[in-house]
Amino acid sequence: MADPSSYRPKPGQIPDSPGVYKFRDEHHRVIYVGKAKSLRPRLSSYFQDLAGLHPRTRTMVTTAASVEWTVVSTEVEALQLEYSWIKEFDPRFNVKYRDDKSYPYLAVTLNEEFPRVQVMRGAKRKGVRYFGPYGHAWAIRETVDLMLRVFPVRTCSAGVFKNAARTGRPCLLGYIGKCSAPCVGRVTPEEHRELAEEFCDFMAGRTGAYIRRLERQMTVAAEDMEYEKAGRLRDDIGALRRAMEKNAVVLADATDADLIAVAEDELEAAVQIFHVRGGRVRGQRGWVTDKVEEVGTAGLVEHALQQLYGDETGDSVPKEVLVPALPGDDAETAAVTQWLSERRGSLVSLRIPQRGDKKDLMATVGRNAQQALVLHKTRRASDLTTRSRALEEIAQALDLDSVPLRIECFDISHLQGDDVVASMVVFEDGLARKSEYRRFQIKGRVGDTQVWHGEGQDDVRSMHEVIARRFRRYLLEKEKTGEWTEQDLAGETDASGEVPAAPEDDGRPKRFAYPPQLVVVDGGQPQVAAAKRALDELGIDDVAVCGLAKRLEEVWLPDDDDPVVLPRSSEGLYLLQRVRDEAHRFAITYQRAKRAKRIRTSPLDDVPGLGETRKQALIKHFGSVKRLRQATIEQICEVPGLGRKTAEAVAVALAQAAPAAPAVNTATGEIMDDDGGSTHD
Numbered sequence: 001m002a003d004p005s006s007y008r009p010k011p012g013q014i015p016d017s018p019g020v021y022k023f024r025d026e027h028h029r030v031i032y033v034g035k036a037k038s039l040r041p042r043l044s045s046y047f048q049d050l051a052g053l054h055p056r057t058r059t060m061v062t063t064a065a066s067v068e069w070t071v072v073s074t075e076v077e078a079l080q081l082e083y084s085w086i087k088e089f090d091p092r093f094n095v096k097y098r099d100d101k102s103y104p105y106l107a108v109t110l111n112e113e114f115p116r117v118q119v120m121r122g123a124k125r126k127g128v129r130y131f132g133p134y135g136h137a138w139a140i141r142e143t144v145d146l147m148l149r150v151f152p153v154r155t156c157s158a159g160v161f162k163n164a165a166r167t168g169r170p171c172l173l174g175y176i177g178k179c180s181a182p183c184v185g186r187v188t189p190e191e192h193r194e195l196a197e198e199f200c201d202f203m204a205g206r207t208g209a210y211i212r213r214l215e216r217q218m219t220v221a222a223e224d225m226e227y228e229k230a231g232r233l234r235d236d237i238g239a240l241r242r243a244m245e246k247n248a249v250v251l252a253d254a255t256d257a258d259l260i261a262v263a264e265d266e267l268e269a270a271v272q273i274f275h276v277r278g279g280r281v282r283g284q285r286g287w288v289t290d291k292v293e294e295v296g297t298a299g300l301v302e303h304a305l306q307q308l309y310g311d312e313t314g315d316s317v318p319k320e321v322l323v324p325a326l327p328g329d330d331a332e333t334a335a336v337t338q339w340l341s342e343r344r345g346s347l348v349s350l351r352i353p354q355r356g357d358k359k360d361l362m363a364t365v366g367r368n369a370q371q372a373l374v375l376h377k378t379r380r381a382s383d384l385t386t387r388s389r390a391l392e393e394i395a396q397a398l399d400l401d402s403v404p405l406r407i408e409c410f411d412i413s414h415l416q417g418d419d420v421v422a423s424m425v426v427f428e429d430g431l432a433r434k435s436e437y438r439r440f441q442i443k444g445r446v447g448d449t450q451v452w453h454g455e456g457q458d459d460v461r462s463m464h465e466v467i468a469r470r471f472r473r474y475l476l477e478k479e480k481t482g483e484w485t486e487q488d489l490a491g492e493t494d495a496s497g498e499v500p501a502a503p504e505d506d507g508r509p510k511r512f513a514y515p516p517q518l519v520v521v522d523g524g525q526p527q528v529a530a531a532k533r534a535l536d537e538l539g540i541d542d543v544a545v546c547g548l549a550k551r552l553e554e555v556w557l558p559d560d561d562d563p564v565v566l567p568r569s570s571e572g573l574y575l576l577q578r579v580r581d582e583a584h585r586f587a588i589t590y591q592r593a594k595r596a597k598r599i600r601t602s603p604l605d606d607v608p609g610l611g612e613t614r615k616q617a618l619i620k621h622f623g624s625v626k627r628l629r630q631a632t633i634e635q636i637c638e639v640p641g642l643g644r645k646t647a648e649a650v651a652v653a654l655a656q657a658a659p660a661a662p663a664v665n666t667a668t669g670e671i672m673d674d675d676g677g678s679t680h681d
Contacts, residue, residue, distance in 0.1 A: 031092055106120075421442060
């Protein structure tokens with residue numbers, strides 16, 4: 001625990017002007033980002049008597065080891081820079097809204113020659129028009145299905161589109177009139193784009209004029225006695241009205257607005273947003289957050305606005321934003337309003353509804369936020385209080401100086417000594433941080449000596465290797481000196497399967513430069529001893545090590561003959577189990593993927609009536625496919641459960657198979673060579 005007075009700026013050093021500040025920990029990692037219209041009083045408030053600080057703020061300033069700031073010209077610039085830094089550094093003491101799901105949007109790909117209507121999730125792409133978000137993907141598909149008869153825009157994938165263009169035949173939607181079939185030239189690219197733009201205009205709320213135009217066309221067709229055309233137009237109008245009815249009218253004046261409500265307690269807060277376009281609720285979404293900093297409703301609203309509109313421009317920012325509390329005093333509210341207006345490109349109104357339909361709707365949004373907070377409270381893994389108690393129990397049981405805010409767990413996975421891999425998972429503040437997961441291929445290195453499979457390769461040696469490689473990376477990144485060797489980089493991938501590049505000295509701390517407070521290994525005393533030995537060899541003495549044995553869920557410590565037994569109801573044990581199980585899942589998934597790349601089909605798979613049990617019995621009896629191929633039918637019949645007819649079928653299948661083709665040991669999953677031994681890379 002650091003003493004804030006050790007890094008407190010000297011009197012007069014802090015400027016009295018707007019700016020953004022960063023607190024960093026002893027490893028130079030940014031742990032908190034804030035802004036202020038005057039840096040001097042804001043930063044001075046962090047260095048008062050610790051007893052007078054909010055508990056979360058007290059934890060932050062005692063975790064930090066330095067503070068720095070950047071002066072800007074206006075509060076709007078401070079707001080923009082704060083958002084950029086929070087997004088870049090992901091500081092753990094800032095409010096971070098965790099979306100409870102990835103919301104689907106109705107998207108129109110106007111950046112393509114033939115725009116496509118589809119459901120999209122995730123990050124927004126340039127040149128794509130989005131509508132929503134919606135609560136469910138099926139709601140989007142129902143709406144699109146109703147509108148395609150009026151706006152027959154392409155909905156097919158690129159593959160289907162190219163295949164139809166190649167064959168000259170449209171898909172089913174083209175035949176039934178729900179696609180204008182630009183793939184076969186029924187409409188020109190310009191005509192199809194006009195259809196897509198009309199679809200966007202209708203979805204954006206400009207519905208009345210289009211329906212009135214269709215009604216006029218229907219009337220003219222009826223007067224001209226074109227009754228089939230008039231009936232088709234009547235059905236089109238009905239389909240559009242049914243699509244409109246799926247979004248209830250909540251504001252009679254056709255308002256475009258977002259309504260934001262907050263429900264909070266001392267530890268957590270929930271935010272709900274209703275997107276109203278053309279007076280109708282077009283979408284709803286919700287976030288929850290742990291209040292890891294001292295923040296009130298005004299601060300929560302400001303953070304919500306940053307997250308909601310930080311990456312949006314144009315019409316994605318509505319004309320009106322209704323909130324339960326303004327984000328600060330008049331100057332701060334004016335700065336946020338100016339920031340929103342700049343992102344939209346025109347004036348945005350940010351206010352609290354006082355009366356009428358908008359106030360009533362805000363009350364409904366507030367009730368949704370309160371229900372979301374209650375639901376979130378029931379989710380044990382996301383409960384900050386439970387996680388804090390679990391970390392405290394671990395620290396007490398293992399006799400640690402402080403709670404282990406960062407825990408790394410390692411697991412080894414292999415198949416009878418082949419395809420040996422290791423996983424590293426990271427938990428920060430009791431939650432998984434998947435972006436920092438790592439996977440390692442074990443090459444069997446002990447010091448500078450190569451130990452190949454079959455020459456003493458086991459879990460203990462593998463654990464020693466992976467711990468040594470991980471913390472050798474830590475020392476190199478910490479010191480930013482030394483040469484990166486093949487031993488340090490070979491066989492390492494991140495959670496997405498990419499091989500990380502050697503770090504560049506760009507002045508930013510790297511992920512491996514963050515040491516954990518606790519290393520957990522999957523195993524008992526031997527694995528713990530190997531991990532501890534690897535740390536000792538590197539001269540690292542400030543990282544605690546423990547192991548969690550699966551059989552009795554015992555916690556093992558280095559140099560202790562007896563394990564630490566945590567109560568079965570212990571939140572600390574529950575957290576260690578989750579960490580261990582996640583490491584095991586990550587490791588075995590990687591190991592199976594590697595094995596699947598090299599396993600080929602056995603000729604025994606083509607024998608009719610030969611199941612897995614009898615294939616295993618055959619391989620176990622003869623030892624390899626080569627020896628089985630050399631056996632006579634009478635010798636094959638000696639295997640329990642095999643009759644002569646099946647033995648003859650086995651002999652025929654093996655005779656027809658190429659002798660040089662590798663076979664699979666179905667009992668173990670190994671590829672067998674001609675001598676019955678396992679093959680290796």
